[in-house]
Amino acid sequence: MKAKKPVLELRRVTKSYPGALALDAVNFTVWESEIVGLIGENGAGKSTLMKILIGLIQPDAGQYELRGNPVTLRDPANAARHGVGMVFQEGSLVPNLSIMENLFLSHEIGFRRFGFLSRRAMRETATSVLSLVKVTSDLDTPIADTTPAVRQMVEIARLMWLSRLYRQENPVLILDEPTTVLTEGERKTLFTILTEIKRQASIILISHRLQEIVGNSDRIVILKDGRNVTEFEAEHANIAEIENRMVGHTFAAERYRENEQIEPMNEIALEVRNLSKRGVFEPITFSLRKGEIVSLVGLVGSGKEAVCGCITGLEKPDSGTISLHRKKLALGSPSETVRAGIGHIPIDRRSEGLALGMTVADNVNLLVLDKLKAAGLINPPLEKKNALRMIEECRIKTPSFSAICANLSGGNQQKTVIAKWLSSKIQLLVLDHPTRGVDVGAKEEIYRLIRNLARDGISMIIMCDTLEEDIGLCNRMLVMKDGRLVSEMSCSLARKPNPSDIIALIV
Ligand SMILES: Nc1ncnc2c1ncn2[C@@H]1O[C@H](COP(=O)(O)OP(=O)(O)OP(=O)(O)O)[C@@H](O)[C@H]1O
Numbered sequence: 001m002k003a004k005k006p007v008l009e010l011r012r013v014t015k016s017y018p019g020a021l022a023l024d025a026v027n028f029t030v031w032e033s034e035i036v037g038l039i040g041e042n043g044a045g046k047s048t049l050m051k052i053l054i055g056l057i058q059p060d061a062g063q064y065e066l067r068g069n070p071v072t073l074r075d076p077a078n079a080a081r082h083g084v085g086m087v088f089q090e091g092s093l094v095p096n097l098s099i100m101e102n103l104f105l106s107h108e109i110g111f112r113r114f115g116f117l118s119r120r121a122m123r124e125t126a127t128s129v130l131s132l133v134k135v136t137s138d139l140d141t142p143i144a145d146t147t148p149a150v151r152q153m154v155e156i157a158r159l160m161w162l163s164r165l166y167r168q169e170n171p172v173l174i175l176d177e178p179t180t181v182l183t184e185g186e187r188k189t190l191f192t193i194l195t196e197i198k199r200q201a202s203i204i205l206i207s208h209r210l211q212e213i214v215g216n217s218d219r220i221v222i223l224k225d226g227r228n229v230t231e232f233e234a235e236h237a238n239i240a241e242i243e244n245r246m247v248g249h250t251f252a253a254e255r256y257r258e259n260e261q262i263e264p265m266n267e268i269a270l271e272v273r274n275l276s277k278r279g280v281f282e283p284i285t286f287s288l289r290k291g292e293i294v295s296l297v298g299l300v301g302s303g304k305e306a307v308c309g310c311i312t313g314l315e316k317p318d319s320g321t322i323s324l325h326r327k328k329l330a331l332g333s334p335s336e337t338v339r340a341g342i343g344h345i346p347i348d349r350r351s352e353g354l355a356l357g358m359t360v361a362d363n364v365n366l367l368v369l370d371k372l373k374a375a376g377l378i379n380p381p382l383e384k385k386n387a388l389r390m391i392e393e394c395r396i397k398t399p400s401f402s403a404i405c406a407n408l409s410g411g412n413q414q415k416t417v418i419a420k421w422l423s424s425k426i427q428l429l430v431l432d433h434p435t436r437g438v439d440v441g442a443k444e445e446i447y448r449l450i451r452n453l454a455r456d457g458i459s460m461i462i463m464c465d466t467l468e469e470d471i472g473l474c475n476r477m478l479v480m481k482d483g484r485l486v487s488e489m490s491c492s493l494a495r496k497p498n499p500s501d502i503i504a505l506i507v
Pocket residue numbers: 017018020021022040041042043044045046047048049397398399407408409410411412437
């Protein structure tokens with residue numbers, strides 16, 4: 001057997017930003033035909049390292065070698081020529097162009113025959129490239145009409161094709177949190193495809209789902225505070241130990257702070273009556289008590305997302321009423337809903353929850369500006385005080401309260417959205433996958449914040465990443481299937497249901 005060779009080597013790479021040493025003399029190697037899992041807390045430096053690998057940013061110091069040769073990559077196009085590419089968290093495809101146009105974007109020249117673009121040659125190549133990632137959609141479908149899963153596959157296919165175009169053997173594909181936007185089934189498909197692609201490429205995989213990293217990587221590298229902590233073969237991995245190395249301490253057995261679960265108060269907070277939306281969900285009636293946490297569970301498409309959408313005002317039901325503390329809500333109006341005291345932590349915080357160009361303080365204070373006024377004017381010391389309190393309470397890792405949100409790491413942007421709602425005066429909070437994309441330590445923080453809210457009498461409707469999380473966090477669970485409420489279960493401390501019982505109901 002041929003000995004494996006390193007494809008890519010970074011030595012003592014350093015990168016600093018004002019107020020943040022993002023990478024401190026980091027070493028990183030990728031071998032031929034391997035999947036390397038890169039993990040670490042929010043803000044550990046993972047994305048920064050990847051941006052250096054593709055030439056999006058330049059390191060302050062350190063060496064970069066590809067296939068044994070020193071390189072300086074000017075930009076991602078330059079990296080692509082060297083067979084290194086990245087699938088972006090936010091996607092880098094052009095929405096109004098088709099799948100095929102996106103595949104070959106700015107490289108169409110290779111398909112020119114006698115001065116004309118050969119659509120036929122393009123189609124043939126596209127079909128063959130897409131078969132690698134098992135995409136069978138019509139090549140003319142605009143990217144805007146495809147699912148995040150398909151978009152991701154098109155990006156992977158494009159990177160594989162580019163490496164072929166530039167005759168680079170064993171390209172390196174970087175996937176930064178690829179599974180946060182995928183359903184369970186799509187995640188499985190992704191890993192099946194990656195395992196096949198691995199025969200001709202190396203893959204760097206970033207994820208906060210440690211199970212997924214352990215199950216699908218060959219080797220695991222841990223970063224902490226911009227430094228190498230350790231690396232090891234995945235077969236020797238132990239999740240508890242990894243968490244410990246990542247965060248610096250071990251976690252209590254009471255994962256979801258179940259031991260802090262309180263009995264909700266008697267007073268009814270939210271009442272939903274005969275709410276329905278044709279073709280999406282049938283009339284549903286339920287209520288929430290003050291301080292109660294209710295989980296909505298069901299498969300994607302079971303109607304749970306639409307029910308939440310109607311409560312937050314983002315969707316309009318066909319019939320029914322929603323009342324908060326006996327006051328009927330105007331339906332289908334997000335601004336009215338906010339005014340009534342309903343908060344919403346959306347699943348896609350990057351695009352919906354946060355003003356990325358504004359500072360951490362601006363975002364955190366956005367909903368409480370009138371409380372921070374003195375004599376009718378915004379009072380900067382009050383603003384600063386509230387921002388600092390929330391940064392501390394939510395443990396947002398930021399160089400200062402005046403840092404621009406776009407410069408925070410992904411997980412810390414999410415904590416900022418949560419802080420925004422926590423500092424506002426709400427009575428009900430709808431949480432759509434609140435722990436997605438956050439590290440184990442930050443998850444614990446979020447569980448703690450949720451429990452504190454409940455203790456303050458705030459009611460919550462929650463949809464979680466895993467059934468275990470739903471069960472652990474909620475007082476009661478509503479199970480939906482095919483647009484109907486099929487079961488309602490108590491999740492009191494003494495009587496937590498088993499995930500397997502719930503799965504039997506939802507599939
Ligand atoms: N453009 C920038 N300006 C200022 N600081 C930055 C910038 N980019 C990153 N940082 C800082 O560098 C550190 C590392 O950030 P990075 O995005 O690499 O973390 P990460 O490991 O990818 O975290 P996450 O898991 O949350 O995505 C953070 O402290 C972040 O605030």
